[in-house]
Amino acid sequence: MGEHSKALEYYEKSIKIKEISLPLAHPDLATFCSCIGGVYSKMGEYSKALEYYEKSLKIREKSRPSTPPDLATLYNNVGQLYGKMEEYSKALPFLEEALGIFGKSLPSTHINIKIVMNAIDRVKEKL
Known part of the structure; x- marks a missing residue:
């Protein structure tokens, strides 16, 4: 600490x-x-x-x-944080926004896309 x-x-x-x-x-x-x-x-x-x-x-x-990857990373961070707070309905829109931006700016096999997709799956399981 x-x-x-x-x-x-x-x-x-x-x-x-x-x-x-x-x-x-x-x-x-x-x-x-x-x-x-x-x-x-x-x-x-x-x-x-x-x-x-x-x-x-x-x-x-x-x-x-524009919609650069750094903005997508920030949306992902907020979505992940809401997930930690167990506020899944708030997490999902941020994660989906991150995925949309990453999808436009990165190859589909990029690790960031996989990370966000996994986070979306986890959030949807909790909803």
Whole structure:
């Protein structure tokens, strides 16, 4: 847990610097928010993780009109998080969105597509 706390400390410092020096819709801010969300998820603090993933999603959706794999990864992260929280009806749309984006930008045999498809199957079993 100590390493996670240290990571959060550094991410928080970094994001404050980025917020001063970059526009609010800059993709780097989305990356930091996503990383912070990932740390909170690993710590089991799902509501905090979701807060940062949602911030990241808002920034990514504003800053990029296309559907790149990094946006799909973020949708997958949110869907996986809702799955951990046992909120399966909320998880499914995010996972399906991730799959749609990955399907347009990656080969059908790519590991990320397989990961999302497995997550969708697990969520559907729980619904």
